[in-house]
Amino acid sequence: MSLHSGLERPRGGSPAPLRRLARARVRTRAREVAIPVCTVAVLFAFYTVFSVRRHDLMLTSGYDLGIFEQAVRSYAGGHWPVASLKGPNYNLLGDHFSPITATIAPFYRIWPSALTLLVAQAFLFALAAYPLCRWAQRSVGRAAALTVGLAYGTSWGIASAVVFDFHEIAFAVPLLAFSLAALGERRWRGAVGWALPLVLVKEDLGFTLAAIGAYVAWYGSRRLGLATAVFGVAASLVEMFVVLASVNEDGYAYTQSLGGDPATGTGSVPERLLAVPQQLVWPEPKVHTLLFLAALTGFVALRSPLVLLCLPTLGWRFLSGNASYWETRFHYSAVLMPIVFAAFIDVLARRRRAAEPGGPEVRRAAKASQRASLGITAAVALIVLPLFPYRAYPDLFTTDPHVTAARAVLAAIPDGASVTASNRLVPQLTGRCDVVLLGYPQMRPRYTTQWIVSDTKAAPSGWPMSAEDEAAVLEDARAQGYRTAAEQDGVVLLERTAAAGAAP
Structure with missing residues (x-):
């Protein structure tokens, strides 16, 4: 055994230097990628x-x-x-x-x-x-x-x-x-x-x-x-x-x-x-x-x-x-x-x-x-x-009470429902509902969705319609047979009633 070990060591080298070399390579590699990875x-x-x-x-x-x-x-x-x-x-x-x-x-x-x-x-x-x-x-x-x-x-x-x-x-x-x-x-x-x-x-x-x-x-x-x-x-x-x-x-x-x-x-x-x-x-x-x-x-x-x-x-x-x-x-x-x-x-x-x-x-x-x-x-x-x-965005980590109110109103909309929504409310619903945009020309007038939700306080920004136009759309929708299902802090949710006909 001793003779065999003696013959093998010169051929393969000492394991200690090899381990040190491997560790050195790892350290070098880590230094090379430290700045890019941390960035x-x-x-x-x-x-x-x-x-x-x-x-x-x-x-x-x-x-x-x-x-x-x-x-x-x-x-x-x-x-x-x-x-x-x-x-x-x-x-x-x-x-x-x-x-x-x-x-x-x-x-x-x-x-x-x-x-x-x-x-x-x-x-x-x-x-x-x-x-x-x-x-x-x-x-x-x-x-x-x-x-x-x-x-x-x-x-x-x-x-x-x-x-x-x-x-x-x-x-x-x-x-x-x-x-x-x-x-x-x-x-x-x-x-x-x-x-x-x-x-x-x-x-x-x-x-x-x-x-x-x-x-x-x-x-x-x-x-x-x-x-x-x-x-x-x-x-x-x-x-x-x-x-x-x-x-x-x-x-x-x-x-x-x-x-x-x-x-x-x-x-x-x-x-x-x-x-x-x-x-x-x-x-x-x-x-x-x-x-x-x-x-x-x-x-x-x-x-x-x-x-x-x-x-x-x-x-x-x-x-x-x-x-x-x-x-x-x-x-x-x-x-x-x-x-x-x-x-x-x-x-x-x-x-x-x-x-x-x-x-x-x-x-x-x-x-x-x-x-x-x-x-x-x-x-x-x-x-x-x-x-x-x-x-x-100076108040990025402060939640406005208006946002809390809007979330409470949106929670009343069931999953899978068809919804017409204000621009800012749309991405809060697209993961669970079929959504169209309130006021977009291709969607006006389209009183066919089961629900209409509008943020009359914060969402209107002149696109796709002014706050006044959005309010007018809501009134028109009520005239077409929608009823107010929920309303908090300017966020209005309308539901289509049987009088307006069944939603598609």
Whole structure:
């Protein structure tokens, strides 16, 4: 035995050094992922708490959280994504091509609530920080990883999306982040692999995939890049003009918003295309959006070719006659955030590589420039954070008595009932009832649901109707045979009576 042991030890090595080596590798790996993982965890917790509290305070809306919950609920039941809030038996695939939202359905079956969608979105937005932080740490350093995580996580594009319910573009944000990190590290197949699912997120993102393909073709594999670019363009065109048009009998609903005078959104597509240079800088909200994008990194990101991947999204937004697309509000800029910060990392990494062959003075100057860029980016993040939507919720952890009263009224509506509801009340019901929106043109007048519930005190905000119009609808419904079933603090619940006819 002793002879055998003696012969085996030189061949296999001592187990103690091997264990120390394994532990060292684990510690090294832990240090490498500590900042990215902690950043994701902190952002996920913040986004989740904020989103859940907004919903608990009835600050979410039927347009759009209620719509997406109806779609996911249909997927969970094994059906097409029908959203009655958009119209009777409306297939949401005829509005936007977003089959990727079906991936939430298994979780929704476990937890059938609008909160499932909000938590999923919080995770997706937070997850995008991981590849960005990892790339920044590997190529620039830990300070860069911390700064990028802070700046991305608090960026106005993500903040505006978090405070505006749930949208399918949440899936695109981490996909782009992983793809862009791979692009920056010249992992061409990985970049394309992460970007390919973008065509399942929204119909316009095929053009972003095409831009990624063009980048790969220019800087790396020409064949892979060109194939990706062709596929991306073809996918978007097929989704817009074949798939969506076949589901929606009116064709692709958003082509009508393209074309026309930059201020009015009217005119032909050729006329609008000729006015593209003007449309990039006017009207004024477009200038604000471009400046806020560039200011995220102190204008440093503009030095990277990666920033050009913003053009497909900015292009369709600025070509549109819908003024909401031009602004920094809502969720439209969320997909631009990983692009801008990836471009920022790319610039810092290029500077560092360029300084390595130089002497001590060159390296010191490069480090000073890097510290200045990181300091400016961190300062912008801290300055801009209070200016954007989070500031509108100073009482996030205080429950207003009005909310308590509204919940008591909603509790009187039985599960499975058909309900017409105010916009703010819709997502409180879509998980257990068939809901349409009170006052939406397609739903007026539609006194066919079993219940009508209106928040006359807090919900009316001018959309889809004024408080006066909503009150008039309630009076008209009473005249049509509805009776007041409950009323607390301005929240009115009407029930359809036999005199009005049986509800369908």
